[in-house]
Amino acid sequence: MAAQSTIEQREPTAPARTPAPAARRRGSAGGGLLRFVQSTWRPAAVLAAIFVAWWAVTAADLVKPYLVPAPGTTLDVVLAQTGYFAHHTWITTYETILGFAIAIVVGVLSAVVMVYSPTVEKSLYPLLLFAQVIPKIAIAPLFIVWLGFGLTPKVVVAVLMAFFPIVISTVTGLKSIDPEMLQLSATMGAGPGQTFRKIRFPAALPHLFSGLKVAATMAVTGAVVGEFVGANEGLGYVILQANGNLDTPTLFAGLLIMSLLGVVLFVVVELLEYFVLPWHASRRTDAATTSL
Amino acid sequence: MTVGNTTTQRPADATATGAAVEIDQVAVRFRTKKKDVTALRDVSLRIEPGEFVSIVGASGCGKSTLLKLVSGLLRPSSGQVRLHGEDVRGPRRDIGYVFQRAALLEWRTARKNILLQAEMRRLPKAQVRQRVDELIAMTGLTGFEDAYPNELSGGMQQRVALCRALLHRPPVLLMDEPFGALDALTREQMNVELRRIWRETGTTVLLVTHSIAEAVYLANRVIVMTPRPGTVAEVIDVDLPVERDYGQTMSEPEFARATGRIRDLLGATTTAE
Structure with a gap:
């Protein structure tokens, strides 16, 4: 429908699709809130339905409260000990963000080196793959032995988890540059640094961001795995403790906060992408209308 | 320059x-x-x-x-x-190149895409601005300077590529x-x-x-x-x-x-x- 009307409006001789692109961009920015609501109400509804189902199951006494606590009970546990939960959430958040940040720096840098040096790529790839396939839960105890009970082993596990998707996506992004673009750059007398900054890196950003979104959720998992193996604080510790005491409300609270942490980090990355890549194909109004 | x-x-x-x-x-x-x-x-x-x-x-x-x-x-x-009597031994800067595909950077407007040439060559901004206006007028891109490549037709995109190739008067x-x-x-x-x-x-x-x-x-x-x-x-x-x-x-x-x-x-x- 929309496509049809634009064709009718177009003058037969006018070569361009949109006579006022500036106005269109402004318009799409103003409709941002509306589109946010349009795109979020469905998942929000599904989430609400799950909570209602959870509440209904517990309210109808279908399962024993010590197996599945009611949503209200879980919330009460959190409200009764806000300080306790805030502290442990903060610890896990800190480990996650630190691990994620280090993974971004190390991941992007190694991707760049690998793209520019085939020798490094060939030598590093097996190692990279090895680091990815080895179960983190299995090597986490080793990190505790090596690095102690503190923050470091958790951050290391988080880095290990988050690093791989970042490297792979950045390598793919940097390699998928149109070779003509690089030739063009050469005829402009651009050095490798200029070509990288102005052409290659920005072109790789859409790939990089999809890697970052995966990595953000992996970082949370990494931090919690680290805590499971040996810790005296953090959400992983909270869950282990609650499990040991058969304290399912605290266990559920810990799980929910942990999931929320992953979701928040994911949304932050997505928001960042929204502002960094306003030009990307996924953001075009045509694409938005077809997805509705 | x-x-x-x-x-x-x-x-x-x-x-x-x-x-x-x-x-x-x-x-x-x-x-x-x-x-x-x-x-x-x-x-x-x-x-x-x-x-x-x-x-x-x-x-x-x-x-x-x-x-x-x-x-x-x-x-x-x-x-x-040989280009102007000089042996060609590596990419030459004193040429303009236009490809079949416009090869524009998606994240830059038409004007910014043309300016890429100037940025890579580090040409003085004041002179370049006037030159870009000239080229935009010459190729009939007036009114589309701030459009992004995906908002331009194939012909318009190729005009932008042509402006970019001509910017440094090759x-x-x-x-x-x-x-x-x-x-x-x-x-x-x-x-x-x-x-x-x-x-x-x-x-x-x-x-x-x-x-x-x-x-x-x-x-x-x-x-x-x-x-x-x-x-x-x-x-x-x-x-x-x-x-x-x-x-x-x-x-x-x-x-x-x-x-x-x-x-x-x-x-x-x-x-x-």
């Missing part, structure tokens, strides 16, 4: 030979996994400053390879390529099937505009094309190439007036003669298929 010069005002070009482009006994061989491929063999050409030369030939005959040689993006396996402009992806009508419009732009700038142009009409309408000389391994089959002088009205040119006997001759050559060399 002298922004005001054109080919006619470049005495430096007149070193040794005076030709804008010289290709001397050039051959290009590629080695693939299965076999060695000869893309070009025994190509010799001489293009004078300010000339408009079209190159036509069957697909895969090495037309684009020829442009890559002139720009220094590719080195010949044997023979020599003495030689290399065009690799620049209008190949456009519809027939837009293509004719672009032909007329390119002819006008060429006359306004005085740049030497090498145009690779699949369209015989386009080749003849635009050029002073048309180089017809043989299929792979490509070499020059014949060079056809186009004896048409400098002032070329599109419709009128099409009905000139000289236009019919030139296109007919090219068609014969290309037909004769492809009947083997």
